[in-house]
Every structure is written in C-alpha cells, then in structure tokens.
Amino acid sequence: MTTHHRTTHHRTNRAAIDQWNTYPRAAMEAMEPEGDFAKRHLLNPVLFRLLGDVRGRRVLDAGCGQGYFSRLLADRGAHVTAVEPARALLDYAREKEAERRQGIRYVHAELGQPLAMEGEFDAVVCSMVLGTVPDWKPALRSCVRALRPGGLLVISLNHPAFEQLLSTWRTHGAYRIHRYLEEYEIPQTHAPDYHRPLSTYLNELAGLGCRLRELAEPGLSAAAARDAEPTTPGIESYTQLPNFAVIAASLE
Template sequence: MLEQTALDGDFAKRHLVNPVLLRMLGDLTRQRVLDASCGNGYLSRILAGRDATVVGVEPGQLLFDFAVEQETIAPRGIQYVQADLCDLPDLGGPFNAVIASMVLPAIPTWTGAMRACVHALKPGGLFLFTVNHPCYEQLWPTWREHGGYRTHRYLTEYEIPGPSGVDFHRTLSTYLNQVTSLGCQLTELAEPGLDPDAAIEAPTAIDAYVHLPNFLIVAARRTT
C-alpha cells in the first residue's frame, strides 16, 4: 500500500485534495514548507519537486522509515524528522507554509497539534489543513446503502472507527474557531467535488463524490 500511494497519494488525494492544496500554496520557489504528519512522504516529494525546501514530520515508525528510504533512493533535499506534532523539536526556523493534511481528525489532542503548526509559521505564513468534511464523513457507506447521504448526529464529538485507526468527528465550527483563536485569518475554504469524467474512469470512485464534498480544505494566514 505504501508503494501504491508513494507518487501522489490515493485516488481521493490525486483528484480532490492535491490540486486544491497546490493551487492555494502558489509558487513555492525557495519557500520553507512543513509537511506536518507527512505519512509516506508523497506530498513532501511533490512540494520539493516545486522547488520548496521541505521538512516532513512523521511520528509513525513504518511511515517515517519509508519516507526516509525514498529520500535515500532519490534525494530531493527533504529533511524528515520523527516527532509528535504536539511536541515539535527545533526544525531550523519558522516556515512560510505549514500543511496538515488529513491529520487533525486522527489526533485526540488536536488543539495542541494545530497550535504547534501555527506557531511554526512566520508572521504572514500560510497554514493549510484538510479534514474529512464534518458534514459528510460517512458519505461513501450511506450513499452505497441508501443512494443518498444520511446522518443522525453532528453536534456531538464521537469516534469513527476505520481500517487504520480511529478518527474523531468534530464540527466545522470547532476547527474554524480554533484556528482563528490562534491568531490566523481565514483566507479560503474549499469543498472539492469529483470531476464526473474521473468518476467514470476509476472503478473505485462512486457518484456520491460528484454531488457532495467528502473533504474540507482550509487556508488561514498567521497574523500575529
């Protein structure tokens, strides 16, 4: 699985998340970028390919080892650091941009992780984070079963069991209020939908992603 997603992530990342993140980031030439909880390092490698100076932080041993191995095989100047987002070591100075993609929902102490990401930015730096859209987290299974989206609770935080561990449902306002309380100004929200042509081309895609957003992508700029 790590090898299959090493180039540009899975289907959803390729078609829904990556294009929006890269557009929001803009020109990365000589920009210092932190890939927070970088996983297997696929996004770090994409960013380095756009001339960014990249630091990737990953706590998981297997993922960290894979990312380091890929850097050894094909060096891109990426520095990988094994660390917890809530307890970041000295990473060599502040960053122009910090990205936390599909990370915060998996962290029980997520407010500490978000705070560390914001504090790692230069004043005026850009913080980007992506989460499963809080309104449509169960999009695929309910669409498959009912031909539409169904939910029976939203306002209460709860656990969502998954194949790789547990995620936590939190409301959209919870995430947005927290990032603004840390001295950031929201610059853009995105709720990407799947291109119908991509849905046809990929047998794993379903019609739901054409009609409803499964991801929320937030861009905020540090003002203090």
C-alpha cells in the same frame, strides 16, 4: 453499512501513533507517486492551488505519513521539512529520500509536542492529520507556531458533514448524517478517525490568531467519476457532495 461510533476521551495520542506504526508496507507503496484516488483527484489540486508557487519557500509537511506530498513539494522547488511520529511511516519516507535525494529533512516527532521550529516556515501543510489525532489542539498550535508572521497554513480534513459519504450513498442512494454536533471516534481499517464539527477547527484557528483565507470543498469531476464507477460503485456521490474540506488561513 453500519458505522459504530465511540467517544474519544480515553484514547491517547500515543495509542493512535502505535496503530499507525502497523500501517502495511504495501499500503504505503500503493500511495506512490501522488497518493490514492481521492488525493490525486480531490485534495492535491486544491492543496497546490492554495499554496501557490512554492519554489524557494520553506514548507513544513506536518504529519507527512509516508511522505508522498513532501516529495511532490520538493519536486516543485520547495525547501521541505517533514514531521511524522509513526516510525514505520517515517522510515519509508526516509528510504525514498535516500533514493531520490531531494533534500527533504525528515523529523521524528509528535506534532503535539514542542517542535523547536517556531517561526521557521513560509507555509505549513497539515493534510488529513488533525482528524486522526485524539488530542488535536496542541498539534494545531504547533503548526501555527511554526509559521513566520504572514505565513500560510493549509489544512485538509474529511469533511465533518460528509465523512461517511461513499458507504452511506451506496446503501441509501443519498447521504444521511446524525450526531453532527458531538465529538466521537469513527473506527477505520488501520486507525480511527475523529469526528468534530467544522466550526471546532475554524474557531480554534481564529483563537490562535489566524485569518481564514478560504474554505474549499472540492467535488469530483464527472469524467473522473465515470472512469472510477466500474471499480467504485457510488463514486458519483463525490460529484454531488464534498467528502473533504480544505482550509487556508494566514498567521496575522
């Protein structure tokens, strides 16, 4: 499988949001109730471990998409506010809130714009968001500014060193990468992702006054890989290499 890369400097955040507004309803429904395979087996367990007990805590789901993680947070007793710029995704999330009445406050806003939520939250989760945003640094700043002093920020990303893990493993039986140190666009089914070195995110967090608490690189269990292998050839690669990176940092 050949992956075509493009530079990012001409694409705007507005253009990316417009693409996410075309996300199919069927794909949103397929994420119920706990996300897709990778989120269920790799991301969710790590996100909740890093967050700890969220009961009674004010948590911002920054870039909530169709809202599945906001609903999981609310199920665990968090007071959840969720921000999403793509109207189609937000409308779906609000429909679910109307059905379930969990008390989630959904806000239609772009993370890169001022949110008027400074210092409000005990924790901010920004899961699989920054890697989809062309001009991402203002979005990260908004996440940090939303934290109270000592608050926790948890970010998940496609691991920049292993973004094309499954497709490359299927082709070569091993992982291959080039151009790691550059920044570029990676076309995807619904909207592009953006490759940046991991140090880019970590250094930006440090510059915003955050202290790294943990960098997690989750691997898939052998049992889960065996179960998925009949429908997902090459999934054993997820037991050997981390397709995701999860960063926990606190605001000093």
